[in-house]
Amino acid sequence: MTRYVLIVEDSPAMRSFIASAIEALNDFQIVETSNGFEALKVLPRYKFDLILTDINMPDINGLELVSFVKKSTEYSHIPLVIITTEGSEKDQQKGLALGADAYLVKPFKVEVLQKVLKSYLH
Amino acid sequence: MAKKESKISKKALQEFQSEAEEIVEKLYHNIVDLEESSKKGKVDPDSLNDTFRAAHSLKGVAGMFGFSQIEALSHNLESILDSLRLGKIQLEPEIFALLDESVGLLSKIIGASGKEGAEEKDQIEALIGKLDQRFQEYSSSEKASPLEELKIDESIISVLTEYEEHRLLENIREGINIFRVRAGFDLQSFDQGLAELNQLLKPLGEIITTLPSSSGVADSEINFDIILGTKKDRKFLENTIEWKNVSFTQIETGKVEKEEEASPEKLKPGEGSAEEEGLSLKSISQTVRVDINKLDNIMNIVGELLLSKAVISELTERLRMEKGFSGVAVDFYKANRGLERKLNELQEGVMEVRMVPLHQIFEKLSRVIRKLTKDSGKEVELEISGADTELDKLIVEALGDPLIHIIRNCLDHGIETPEERKRKGKPKKGTIKINAFPKGNHVVIEVEDDGSGIDLTRISEVVVEKGLIEPGIQLGKEELLEFLFMPGFSTKKEISKISGRGVGLDVVKSNISSMSGMIRIESEENKGAKVILTLPITLAIIKALIITTCGRTYAIPLNSIQESLMITSQEIKTVEGREVIQLRDQTLSLLRLNHLFALPGESPSVEQYFVVVVSLAERRLGILVEGLLGQQDVVVKSIGEPLVGVRGIGGATELGNKTTVLVLDVGGLIEESMRL
Known part of the structure; x- marks a missing residue:
């Protein structure tokens, strides 16, 4: 069974880094988006099994995306991992309070990301 | 691999x-x-x-x-x-x-x-x-953020990043009103609507954040709460933005002391910077990234220039008729020729910029194959050729999903397991070949596997089971394969028992058709199957033949026209209820646009017709028209909702004389005509 992972991240290099880490794992279909708007557009189109989102993005920030996903009826079951950076503990806390399932702090090792993935996708 | x-x-x-x-x-x-x-x-x-x-x-x-x-x-x-x-x-x-x-x-x-x-x-x-x-x-001189002390709705504060919190606070400090602007949009088109709204709001103050929400709206809709800091009051906002789906609520902020401390907006003038450091900002890569929309924009302008040029050409011609070929008429003619040459170069230049090689997408495909093979236990060798073939960026991008779909089908249902292959006397490792090559104004992409091929017997069984044709009727191979593209045909359980290639092929087909392309399948049992895509190089500016029939004008893309000929009405024969003509020993089916589009009124009875012979991917069709108005460069624009579902129409364009005509989609016409 193919599992779908949504990546919301505005840096193309970071996106491909994450994508290649995920692809090394298993049969995943990765949908890459570079901001909250794109993410909102693709959400209804796939049955996502996991969402990975950056926090600092223009317009719709990652926290707002978390809030949207976790408050909705259709998507709230999808595990959501926020990607933050060192020093933004406040944003991490807010993300978790809004219902994010976990957070990753950049820079992280490929293995850490894969471990997180495995724990949410079986 | x-x-x-x-x-x-x-x-x-x-x-x-x-x-x-x-x-x-x-x-x-x-x-x-x-x-x-x-x-x-x-x-x-x-x-x-x-x-x-x-x-x-x-x-x-x-x-x-x-x-x-x-x-x-x-x-x-x-x-x-x-x-x-x-x-x-x-x-x-x-x-x-x-x-x-x-x-x-x-x-x-x-x-x-x-x-x-x-x-x-x-x-x-x-x-x-x-x-x-x-x-x-x-x-060390940092202060705690006093936002918590304000009476602001927790649901807003909880989603603000630290920076947004700061901006909110700054606005409040300066005594600026904070509004929650709630706007509802259709889920399909919210980005445009929101962009328009932002354009209106931006000049009024600062947009602090945009919060999406789906609660309390229909599935096809989405709400946004835009937090806006502005000096204007609610009345002003309501009068300025008279959108029926937008409402304004002022947010209670409570009082905050306005501080004397300098904010980033108030700065001491600076002097001297570290220029002596010798900034070496020379870039290594000699490329720029450009938003494709900007290129579209330039393309549109080029298109409009071409229209203006068409008008000038016509005027030049008239001047020559009136004044003869001398004096100012000659100068005008030469100047026009010069303009024409440069415009063509400009058009080609812009076109070239939009072209990208297919290898980006092919690389993605090889990743998909790698992933899929790892799981399925099948062994596959991928052979790619023609990855340097170039296509319009927009087309290349839209090709991704259909190609992945096709490749998936090859892997899931085409290529057999190593054991089965061994039994059949095939090499253990299956092969998928992707080949791209230019063909005239089109690019052909073939995806070929050496798997089990498509079980035609099974298709014909299902076709009969479903009552699509009467039992006993023998259908040709091509006709049977055509059923795979039928919407709904594939998703049923029965079909997934045959090679299962049907899964979602109707979607692939409609994707390809929306790019004015065509898709075809060839299959040989136990030898493999081949999916052939034929795509135009670009969708932006094309040469078109302008024709008239039943008093209406249409444009036909020149790249799919083989020839046009004049016939008399006696030459039209009727075979099995279809109008045909004999063209150099071959029978050519004819199509009347008024039949296809169900235009009101009778077919005109004239003595002489023109037949425009169009072809795409080995299929031919003659379109019966009454008049040929000439060739022209046209910029194809997409058409609005009401006509999107009409097969055979690819878009609309404007002719030099300010009239708008529909551009025919030859691929769609050929398919529709076979169904008539």
Whole structure:
């Protein structure tokens, strides 16, 4: 069974880094988006099994995306991992309070990301 | 077929390199701008935030790719910028000197592919020390954010990033009104609507954030809460923005003491920066990234220029008729010729810029195959040829999903397991060949596998079971394969028992058709199947033949026209209820557009017709028309909702004389005519 992972991240290099880490794992279909708007557009189109989102993005920030996903009826079951950076503990806390399932702090090792993935996708 | 991991990381590294270069360039520009604007005493918080985000991204990617020095330096740069955007420190000449120095050094290291020499190493450490010291000095004077004390709805505060909190607070401090602008949109088109609304709101103040929400709306809709800081009152907003789906609520903020302390907007004029450092911002890659929409825009302008030129040509011609070929008429003619040549070059130039090779997408496919084979236990060799073939960027992008779909089908249902292959006497490893090549104004992409092929017997059984044809009727191979593209035909359980290629092929087909392309399948039992896509090189500007029939004018893309000929009405024969003509020993089916589009009125009875012979991917059709008006360059624009579902129409275009005509989609016409 193919599992779908949504990546919301505005840096193309970071996106491909994450994508290649995920692809090394298993049969995943990765949908890459570079901001909250794109993410909102693709959400209804796939049955996502996991969402990975950056926090600092223009317009719709990652926290707002978390809030949207976790408050909705259709998507709230999808595990959501926020990607933050060192020093933004406040944003991490807010993300978790809004219902994010976990957070990753950049820079992280490929293995850490894969471990997180495995724990949410079986 | 599995590529070495080192190759991926090399590619990722290149991506890092180009992104890092872009970021440094952006940092440099932003800092120059900030310095300029700080001298004028007005700094845009957005551009400060943008600068911060650039440093933030650089730190992030450098960290992930293991460039520790770049990471460390950009981390310190980020800290300073963070304090600046959060108003914790002010923009001073000293700070600019530090920023300039940092960016200069970053550019140098990145230019050297991240390998810093001993000299740079010392410089970096010294600079990091300076940045950190500066940061420590300022951060000691930091104050706690008093936002919690305000009476603001928790649901808003809970989603604000630290920076947005700061901006909200700044607005409140300055006594600016905070509004919650609630806007509802259709889920399909919310980005356009929202962009328009933002355009209206921006001049009124500051958009602090945009919060999407789906609660309390229909599935096809989405709500946004835009938090806006503005000096205007509610009445003004309501009168300025009279959208029926937009409402304004002022947010209670409570009182905050306006502080005397300088915010980033109020700055001391600066002087002198570190230009002597010799910023080397030479980029390594000689490329620019451009938003495709900008190119579309230029393309549209070129299209309109071509229309204007058509008018000038016509006037020149008239002048020649009236004045003879002498004097001003000759000059005019020559000038027009010159204009024409340059315009053609311009058009070709813009077209070329839009062209990208297929290899990007082919690489993606090989990743998909790698993933799929790992799981399925099948062994597959991928052979790619013609990856250098170029196509319009928009088409290449839209091709991704259909191709992945096709490849999946090859793997899931075409290629057999190693054991089965062995039994059949085939090599253990299956082969998938992807081949692309240009063919006239089209590009053909073939995806071929050496698997089990498509079980035609099973298709004909299902076709009969479903009552699509009467039992006993023998259908040809091509006709049977055509059923695979029928919507709904595939999704049923029965069909997935045959080679299952049907899964979603109707979607693939409609994707390809929307690009004015065609899809065809060839299959041979136990030898394999081949999917053939035929696509136009570009959708932007095309040459078209303008025709009239039943008093209406249409444009037919020239690249799919083989020839046009004149016939008399006696030459039209009727075979099995279809109108046909004999064309050089071959029978050619004819199509009347008024029949296809069910236009009102009778077919005109004229003695002479023109037949425009169109063809796409080996199929031919003659379109019966009464008049040929000539050739023209046209810019095909997409048409609105009401006509989107009509097969056979690819878009609309404007002719020189300000009339709008429909552009026919030859692929669609050919398919429709077979169904009639």
